[in-house]
Amino acid sequence: MCKNKIKILMDISMLGNMAYPERAARSGIFFVALSLMNEFLKRDNIELSLYAGTAYYIYVLKALKTILPDKKIKIYTDSVICAFYNYFKSNFKYTKKISWKIKQFFMFVPAILAKAGTYIFPKHYDFNIFFSTYHYPPFSIRHQKTLKKFVLLHDCIPILNIYNEKLLGNHFKNKLFTKLEKNCFYFTNSEYTRTDFIKYNPNVTLDNTKTILLAASDKFKPTYEKFDIIRKKYNIPDDKKYVFSLCTLEPRKNLIRIVKTFVEFIKKNDIDDLIFVMGGGQWEKFMGELVKTIDNLDEYKSKILKIGYVADEDLPALYSNAEWFVYTSMYEGFGLPPLEAMACKCPVIVSNATSLPEVVGDAGLLINYDSDEEHIKAYETYYYNPGLRVEFAQKGYERSKNFSYKKAADEILDTMLG
Numbered sequence: 001m002c003k004n005k006i007k008i009l010m011d012i013s014m015l016g017n018m019a020y021p022e023r024a025a026r027s028g029i030f031f032v033a034l035s036l037m038n039e040f041l042k043r044d045n046i047e048l049s050l051y052a053g054t055a056y057y058i059y060v061l062k063a064l065k066t067i068l069p070d071k072k073i074k075i076y077t078d079s080v081i082c083a084f085y086n087y088f089k090s091n092f093k094y095t096k097k098i099s100w101k102i103k104q105f106f107m108f109v110p111a112i113l114a115k116a117g118t119y120i121f122p123k124h125y126d127f128n129i130f131f132s133t134y135h136y137p138p139f140s141i142r143h144q145k146t147l148k149k150f151v152l153l154h155d156c157i158p159i160l161n162i163y164n165e166k167l168l169g170n171h172f173k174n175k176l177f178t179k180l181e182k183n184c185f186y187f188t189n190s191e192y193t194r195t196d197f198i199k200y201n202p203n204v205t206l207d208n209t210k211t212i213l214l215a216a217s218d219k220f221k222p223t224y225e226k227f228d229i230i231r232k233k234y235n236i237p238d239d240k241k242y243v244f245s246l247c248t249l250e251p252r253k254n255l256i257r258i259v260k261t262f263v264e265f266i267k268k269n270d271i272d273d274l275i276f277v278m279g280g281g282q283w284e285k286f287m288g289e290l291v292k293t294i295d296n297l298d299e300y301k302s303k304i305l306k307i308g309y310v311a312d313e314d315l316p317a318l319y320s321n322a323e324w325f326v327y328t329s330m331y332e333g334f335g336l337p338p339l340e341a342m343a344c345k346c347p348v349i350v351s352n353a354t355s356l357p358e359v360v361g362d363a364g365l366l367i368n369y370d371s372d373e374e375h376i377k378a379y380e381t382y383y384y385n386p387g388l389r390v391e392f393a394q395k396g397y398e399r400s401k402n403f404s405y406k407k408a409a410d411e412i413l414d415t416m417l418g
Helices: 013-019 028-041 057-067 080-091 100-116 171-179 191-200 227-233 255-268 284-295 298-303 312-320 336-343 356-360 372-383 386-400 405-417
Strands: 006-011 046-051 129-132 148-153 185-188 209-211 241-246 274-279 304-308 325-327 348-351 365-367
Touching: 006 028, 006 405, 013 028, 013 057, 028 046, 028 336, 028 405, 129 405, 148 191, 148 405, 185 191, 185 405, 191 209, 227 312, 241 255, 241 312, 241 336, 255 274, 255 284, 255 298, 255 304, 255 372, 274 298, 298 304, 312 336, 325 336, 336 348, 336 356, 336 386, 348 356, 348 372, 356 365, 365 372, 372 386
Parallel strands: 006 046, 006 129, 129 148, 148 185, 185 209, 241 274, 241 325, 274 304, 325 348, 348 365
Antiparallel strands: none
16 A cells, blocks of 8 residues: 555444434434545545444444445454444343353453453554544544544534433433543534533633534435325325425424424414425434324324435435425534535525524524424415525525535545644
8 A cells, every 4th residue: 555645544333323224323423424434435645444333343344335345444443352242232132041141251251351452453553543423532542642533523412411311311421521532633513513512521622623514415416306206105195295304303303393383384374285294213202292292283183294214315305395394403513404405405494593504504594493483484484485485495505515525524634634
């Protein structure tokens, strides 16, 4: 290999979620890792190797067979023994025939070996840079003082306790407080995220951070062909227009207010030609509340169509053929779905909270996430002004061109090599 190449070890643990295509975790962070990895692989001046944490390693190996079937690339983890233990633990149900002593061996020996330093990648391997798209650097990386370390930070949700503490627990919160060190450099996906981390973590400062705006994948573009097939696949009625929403079905996405105000909007205006289509993976603990809300809509519950996980290849057409897209989240580190919708020439309604104004700018309707009245007014504005929908669809499309993973990768690499 060329001796002048920069040797980067990139943590792509999140790609392991490809083994679970319907998991809520296969969301924006997953696609950020995938897109940046693909950009790095295009660069002639980089020798890229991959890292996956032991909990993800086996699943990442499987994912790479699909993502990079013809590409030979090195992938490392801390301990192969621990990786196989985690796989065993996740995929094997213990029975009474297995003795407690054997179970103890699988539980404790790998952990002891990992702490003792049984790392698979050799210490002498001369990486120049470690880059993580999500996780803080593992112990095996943190103790290497000469290795330059970079981490992409997405949001401060665990610190802000947006969710119930019992739901998330302290695990992620502790990561953000105790594992981010001063000797790392941090990329943030928006200025809002940068400000949040600087506010809440003393090891994250103006001097060791830089904002790198993310992007929608190149696959997101106006798509109208054969939409009747996709309509049928997701049971969207042929005689109805639809409003679209795509997100993990969880509390901060504001879905209960979005659904209730949509019904109020169609009731108030006696509208019968429009339904609300909701796509995305789900949080089981939130689904009960959402389903109860929909069931209580009585005769209007048929106006809400929950289509669940949407295949990647179907998303551009679902965005493109919607009347508009709604994403009035309470908190976002960045917010990829509105940008994807904009790239597909779909007008958007988003909240004016946190990072979303950085993404949408003046190319959509921005409202207060906690205002029922503003939701209803925004729906009416788009419904009764088709010319305005066309105008915002074009403005959003033009704005989406300002974001690209090539640009993001260029800025990341310039900082790393600077």
